[in-house]
Amino acid sequence: MQEKRVAVFRKEHFNAAHRLHNPNWSDEQNKAVFGLCNNPNYHGHNYELIVQVTGPIDPETGYVVDLKYLSDLIKTHVTDRFDHKNLNLDTEEFAQLNPTAEHIAIVIYEKLKAKLAPQLDLKIRLYETERNFVEYPVVG
Numbered sequence: 001m002q003e004k005r006v007a008v009f010r011k012e013h014f015n016a017a018h019r020l021h022n023p024n025w026s027d028e029q030n031k032a033v034f035g036l037c038n039n040p041n042y043h044g045h046n047y048e049l050i051v052q053v054t055g056p057i058d059p060e061t062g063y064v065v066d067l068k069y070l071s072d073l074i075k076t077h078v079t080d081r082f083d084h085k086n087l088n089l090d091t092e093e094f095a096q097l098n099p100t101a102e103h104i105a106i107v108i109y110e111k112l113k114a115k116l117a118p119q120l121d122l123k124i125r126l127y128e129t130e131r132n133f134v135e136y137p138v139v140g
């Protein structure tokens with residue numbers, strides 16, 4: 001019989017400021033492409049993060065992953081690092097990387113993936129606003 005794989009989810013949130021900017025472009029080009037998001041004085045978002053972990057159920061615990069462990073992992077590696085921060089100025093992750101929702105999702109994925117057992121699949125959904133959100137990775 002095929003192993004049953006189950007997805008478990010943890011929702012978190014963090015508030016952060018950012019500025020979308022490409023240093024290789026002129027100010028005019030940055031303004032034209034990124035609009036208000038290029039404001040030199042930054043702007044903020046209430047990010048909503050959904051972390052999905054998929055895998056087999058451990059027969060001993062009945063868990064795919066302990067959600068308390070997952071919650072602690074997200075706190076240590078994501079929210080403690082990014083909450084109430086200016087992503088461009090206060091974090092090494094986005095000092096040289098444009099802090100778009102796409103890039104933030106990939107950075108979060110890579111941090112958490114490194115801490116999870118290899119048989120577990122990870123997916124990140126990140127809401128930058130109520131209507132704008134991204135997912136990583138995309139399968140297929």
Ligand SMILES: Nc1nc2c(c(=O)[nH]1)N=C([C@H](O)[C@H](O)COP(=O)(O)OP(=O)(O)OP(=O)(O)O)CN2
Pocket residue numbers: 020037099100101102128129130131132
């Ligand atoms: N592909 C992406 N597009 C945009 C991103 C991004 O990360 N990836 N980010 C932004 C800005 O950060 C911007 O602040 C988003 O806010 P806004 O356009 O105001 O979106 P809202 O949902 O709040 O407002 P609407 O009224 O629904 O437009 C822009 N693009």
Ligand SMILES: [Zn+2]
Pocket residue numbers: 018037043044045
């Ligand atoms: Zn923004």
